[in-house]
Amino acid sequence: QKEVEQNSGPLSVPEGAIASLNCTYSDRGSQSFFWYRQYSGKSPELIMFIYSNGDKEDGRFTAQLNKASQYVSLLIRDSQPSDSATYLCAVLASATNKLIFGTGTLLAVQP
């Protein structure tokens, strides 16, 4: 089992729809969770972090965390073509304090 798992996609959504990106992790001791956005040919950029169960909203982005289910998600409301990118989920490992990255989900927002 991979430490951080994401569906590679592509996830295709029409412009204006809600995009839902999911991530599961294996380390029950993890306390901090991050979402990075990576445009093609560019480096990852941090867009959200969450450490409490529940939802955290920032503009059109909502991160959701369920520690009991070891599940993190990112919702993007009113998706725009400019949101088309690969989204990386990252979990701060409890034993090493290093970020463990998923392989990313490719999101394609269709105009």
Added chain:
Amino acid sequence: DVKVTQSSRYLVKRTGEKVFLECVQDMDHENMFWYRQDPGLGLRLIYFSYDVKMKEKGDIPEGYSVSREKKERFSLILESASTNQTSMYLCASSSSSRAALLGYTFGSGTRLTVV
């Protein structure tokens, strides 16, 4: 604004050459990391450092070495470049005390092609 700077955006090197990739951060971060990223394989950790002159192997250190003589600079060295080291190389840094809230900051990446 927080900055991680990688010296080259694109590099083309010949097989067998010694290659130096430089990374400098201006955030006084203790921790620095080198990753490579290949399609379908995600980010793979090559080496990391938690302090000056300190280094630890990541998941794929073979064929690489690193140097951290100053806190702000972390260099990745390909001792004898091979075609299978053609990849995007990403440097990242983090604060030991605030990584849980701020995660890592990445440089813009170096796309290395070995011919």
